[in-house]
Amino acid sequence: MLSIKTTEASEILKVRLDILRKGMTLEDCHFSGDNDPESIHFAAFDSDHIIGCCTLTVNPQSMIKDSYYQLRGMAVLEDYQGSGIGRKLLLAAESKLIELGQKVLWFNARTSAVGFYQKYGYQALGNEFIIEGVGPHYKMLKEIL
Ligand SMILES: CC(C)(COP(=O)(O)OP(=O)(O)OC[C@H]1O[C@@H](n2cnc3c(N)ncnc32)[C@H](O)[C@@H]1OP(=O)(O)O)[C@@H](O)C(=O)NCCC(=O)NCCS
Numbered sequence: 001m002l003s004i005k006t007t008e009a010s011e012i013l014k015v016r017l018d019i020l021r022k023g024m025t026l027e028d029c030h031f032s033g034d035n036d037p038e039s040i041h042f043a044a045f046d047s048d049h050i051i052g053c054c055t056l057t058v059n060p061q062s063m064i065k066d067s068y069y070q071l072r073g074m075a076v077l078e079d080y081q082g083s084g085i086g087r088k089l090l091l092a093a094e095s096k097l098i099e100l101g102q103k104v105l106w107f108n109a110r111t112s113a114v115g116f117y118q119k120y121g122y123q124a125l126g127n128e129f130i131i132e133g134v135g136p137h138y139k140m141l142k143e144i145l
Pocket residue numbers: 019020073074075076077080081082083084085086087088108109110112113114115116119
């Protein structure tokens with residue numbers, strides 16, 4: 001039975017490790033701001049097993065005035081990819097932001113995932129850039145209200 005719930009950062013580190021930080025350590029899977037009070041962590045559960053996650057953090061260096069929250073660490077375990085879980089996580093994050101009165105969501109998307117976000121109305125901005133140790137990315141943004 002699939003469900004999406006908010007959770008603590010510590011609960012989703014293993015999924016980040018398995019999908020986004022392969023070959024690294026759990027320590028490498030902490031994001032700055034993970035434990036800030038504004039941060040919101042979402043987990044996708046298959047029964048009681050966490051199979052996907054994403055995080056909303058407040059980034060003080062937001063690139064435009066209204067883009068207060070940044071999406072980070074979107075990941076779905078390989079065996080579960082392609083079955084709609086990423087979509088559910090993204091929609092859960094958007095719903096929470098709408099509830100909070102936020103108008104814009106932005107993030108740095110892996111180039112390999114740009115097509116996923118485009119399906120849900122996000123636009124890539126500017127040129128591709130490299131995040132050291134992770135790879136090529138695009139900034140993406142959507143007005144959610
Ligand atoms: C990218 C990711 C989060 C998507 O989650 P998912 O559960 O596999 O995706 P879904 O099953 O919800 O897919 C929803 C739609 O997006 C499409 N899609 C999924 N991944 C895609 C990708 N990388 N590129 C283009 N389209 C993609 C699916 O085909 C599906 O389309 P459809 O509705 O027309 O059938 C997941 O594949 C993942 O964890 N990938 C590795 C880590 C990663 O790249 N994370 C993003 C970092 S920015």
